[in-house]
Amino acid sequence: MKITLLLVVLALFCGTSSAQVTSYTFDPNNLNKRLVAQLDSIYKEDQDTRMQIVQAQQAGVSRDSLLAMVEVAKKKDLSNIDFMVKFIDKHGWLGPEVVGIQGVQSMFLVIQHADLSIQKKYYPLILKAEQEGKMLSSNVAILEDRMAIREGRPQQYGSQFRTDEASGKNILYPVEDVDQLDDFRKSRGLPPMKDYLPNWTIADYRADLAKSEAFLKSISSRK
Structure with a gap:
């Protein structure tokens, strides 16, 4: 039985049009079970590792213990990235009609955690x-933001932020146009900022902007 999970919206923004993909359509009976199993295993490891770190933070474990867990996560990421690069080079960027929703998400998450050169390599495929309705627009926007920050450029969709260790405050990395930020986000299927970062305000963003710009400059200088 075919499951329809596709909503493609024509988004008109700033004089341009693009197909906004917010969900998928595929027949689960036609998936490649072998490839699904491979990608689902990678997805589970990726998410389980990060959830363990979050739970450890919430439990108040020591900083040294957290750093040790982060190092383990980095090693797992490198292993997953190595697998995924070989996988994509062999099979191409597969859609949900082949590997299901979680399979596509697995590919995306691993590439998102890879270094900038790998992200740029696969960005055209993504x-x-x-454009073919096989990748969520929101995911693509997040990847575009991440690449921009790594290159020392302002992000467009406001998906990337850091948490100040001293205050616990979420500080947004610089954006292209803060006044149109929610419009940009809507054009790619992302929720408004009030839902994404509930305590975030434009006033706070402007107050923190100089600090954020300096932090962004320090990131790009480490490339």
Whole structure:
């Protein structure tokens, strides 16, 4: 039985049009079970590792213990990235009609955790997948933001932020146009900022901007 999970919206923004992919359509009976199993295993490891770190933070474990867990996560990431690079080079960027929703998400998450050179290598494939309705627009926007920050550029969709260790405050990395931020986010299927970062305000963003710009500059200088 075919499951329809597709909503493609024509988004008109700033004089341009693009197909906004917010969900998928596929027949679960036609999935490649072998590839699904491989990608689902990677997805589980990726998410379980990060959830363990979050739970440890919430439990108040020592800083040294957290750092040790982060190092383990980094090693697992490197292993997963190595697998995924070989997987994509062999199979291409597969859509949900082949590997299901979680399979596509597994590919995306691993590439999102990879270094900038790998992200840039596969970005054209990911963008093409979005244009074909095989990749969520929100995921592509997040990847575009992450690449921008790593290159020392302002992000467009406001998905990237850091948490100040002293205050616990979430500080947004610089954005292209803060006054149109929610419009940009809507154009790619992302929720408004009030839902994404409930305590975030434009006033706070402007107050923290100089500090954020300096932090962004320090990131790009480490490339």
